[in-house]
Amino acid sequence: MKSQEYFITRIIIIIAALVIGFLGSRLIGALYFNHLMAKDSSLGNFQKHYQEQINLETDPYRLAKMGMIYLYNENNDLADECFKKATELDPGWRDAFVWRGYSELKLHKSKDALVSLKVAEKIDPIYPLTYQLLVIAYQQTGDNQSAQFAQEKLAYLSKSYNK
Known part of the structure; x- marks a missing residue:
């Protein structure tokens, strides 16, 4: 029991x-x-804080560095804001336009990316990364002929670039 x-x-x-x-x-x-x-x-407060930091920044190179960090952390909206301001502050800086185009592609803004990447192409017509991103942007907008042309130019430049 x-x-x-x-x-x-x-x-x-x-x-x-x-x-x-x-x-x-x-x-x-x-x-x-x-x-x-x-x-x-x-997070909304952090977003506002970071946006304020971008608005106050006057050094395009610092803005680009901030943009790269935001891209790495998948915060594409803030990255795009950084690159936009960097291109406004230094309209002759190819890399800022290339990274702006890249961030716009990540945000699915293919037409905006084309505008940025075409500016980068005008600044430096022999930079392969510009054409690599142009291929993607043209494909996303359905312009296969331009995508093919950019692909051919990329192949030529990559061959020349790696010699």
């Missing part, structure tokens, strides 16, 4: 532990969800 009571007591303890564990995990999950929601609303 005593062993039977001992067995029943153990089963009750195990069931109680499982119920407490289940309820505890639900509580922790709810707290974590609330934490994420609070963090999500603070």
Whole structure:
């Protein structure tokens, strides 16, 4: 009889532990969800802060560096803002236009990317990366003839560039 009571007591303890564990995990999950929601609303504040930093910056090279960091972290909107401002501050800087075109491609703004990349092409008509991105932009806009031309120029420049 005593062993039977001992067995029943153990089963009750195990069931109680499982119920407490289940309820505890639900509580922790709810707290974590609330934490994420609070963090999500603070992301908007960070976005505003970074936008202010971009607006205040006057060095195009620093803006481009910031843009590269934003691209690396998949924050393409802020990256695009950095490169836009960098191209406004230094309209003769090829790399700023190339990276602006790249960020616009990542944002699925193919027509805007074409504009930026064509400016980069005018600044430096022998830079292979410009043509690599132009191929993508032309393909995304459905201009296969221009994409083919850019591909041919890329092949020629890459061959010349690597000699």
